[in-house]
Amino acid sequence: MTWVCAIIAALLLVLAVHPFLIYPLTLRLFPRRPLAPLSRDGTYRPTLAICMSAYNEARSIRRRMERLVEAAEVYGNATIHVYADGPQDGTIEILREFADRIDLIVSYERKGKTFGMNQLVARSTSDLLMFTDANVLHDPQVIAPLVAPFADPDVGCVSARLIYSNADDSPAAATGAAYWRAEESIKAIESGTVGLIGVDGAMFALRRDLHRAPPPHLIDDLYLSLMVLAQNKRVVNAPDALVYERSATAADEELVRKRRIACQAINVHRTLWPQLRRLPWPALYGYISHRMLKWMTPFLLAGAMLFALPVAIALLGAEAVVLLAGGVVLALAAGHALHIGPAQRIVTAILSLAGVAMGVIDSVAGGKTYAVWAPAESVRD
Structure with a gap:
């Protein structure tokens, strides 16, 4: 039984790290898919x-x-085109200062970002649609490199490259920024092989004729980009289209943020699975590896620890295992309370995983949607 538990623990651990370590390595085995010649002169x-x-x-x-x-x-x-989703802090008055330059829709009650974005799309007539968040910044030249890949007719959606700008603010911000740098590295490989499997809402664009209005209770960025994949068009990144955003600076804020994002993602996956399961096998492999397994990471790690427990007891004895586990917990708690950087980063990572697990449970067992939410205050600073 000890050997069986050890093998199961090892398999669960491999699945847990697959989206972050094994998957990007296997992507290098896929043939590169260069884009068609782009309009590099900006015309x-x-x-x-x-x-x-x-x-x-x-x-x-x-x-x-x-x-x-x-x-x-x-x-x-x-x-x-801007949608004001029931703000109560003077946002509407400031937006009206730009009335001669923007198409503004004001809602005096909260209906959610996706509801508002659908309204904006319906009021526009352009060839391309660009979606962006209200808390990002960028250079004035950001749009041209974002649009350039659409010169390839196989490209249906393009994502900007997001950089967290406040990694030095706190251990929580540093942890979030490090995780996102790893994500962007994976996306860079993914983009040129199987294609991006979903995009971030900071800034992305897609062809209007591929737009399928998401239900208001689902998050629009993931839904829209996965729908482009389901229509057999490529989703790629634009590494020269840079946008900057603040990461949450407190571990508890990051837990809440991860909980919401995980719940929203699982809701989209459950809705679109009938279409996504028919993806070509390279894209399906990317989807299962980078999306589905990623949200299962906390459960896989918990399962690996559970099956590793009898192995550790057999090797070290029950008393030693209890003392070791208690010592680790106390050391992390003390390090976090004393603001010791490494301990704070570990605690932030654990809380982020806990948030992901809670979000998955919210979706599957609780039926939550997070159609409306309040962003972390530190992100707005």
């Missing part, structure tokens, strides 16, 4: 509708709108 500029939803963003929305207007003017063939 490829189809019409573009920029869509953004805003909640309580009064602290940063003026600067955000100034950057967005500047980017649209540099691109030259873009309209800006």
Whole structure:
């Protein structure tokens, strides 16, 4: 039985690390899929509708709108559409300062980001749709490199490259930034082989004729990009289209954020699985590896620890295992309380995994949607 438990624990651990270590290595075995020649001189500029939803963003929305207007003017063939989702902090009044440059929809009750984005898409007529968040910043030249890959007719969706700008603010921010750097590294390989398996909502664009309005209770970025895959079009990244965002600076904020994101992701996966299971096998492999297994990581790790427990007891004895486990817990708790960086980063990672597990349970057992939410306050600073 000890050997059986050891083998099961090892298999569960392999599955847990597969999305982060094994999957990117196996992607190098797939043939590269270069894009068709792009319009590198910047003349490829189809019409573009920029869509953004805003909640309580009064602290940063003026600067955000100034950057967005500047980017649209540099691109030259873009309209800006903004949905105000029931803000109560003066966001609406600030947005109205840009009334001569934007198409503004104001809702005095919260209906959710996806509901608002669907309204904005319906009011626009452009060839391409660009979606972006209200808490990101970027250079004025960001749109042209984001649009360039659409010169390849097989490309249906393009994602910008997100960088967390406040890694030095706290151990929690450093942990979040390190995780996202690893994600972007995987996406860079993924983009040129099996294609991106979903995008981040910070900034991405897709062809209007591939847009399928998501149900209001589902998160739009993952739904829209997976629907592009389901229509047999490529999803790629634009490494030169850089956007910057703040990561949560407190571990408890990161737990709440991971819980919401995991729940929203699982809701999308459950809804789209009938279409996604018919993907070509390379994309299906990427989907299972990078999306489905990733959200199972906390359960796989917990299972590996559970099956490793009798092995450790057989090797060390029950008393030694209890003392060792208790010592680790006390050391982490003390290190976190004393603001020791390595301990704080480990605790943040554990809380993030706990948040993912809670989000999966919220979706499967609780039926939650998180159609509306309040972003972490530290992200808005």
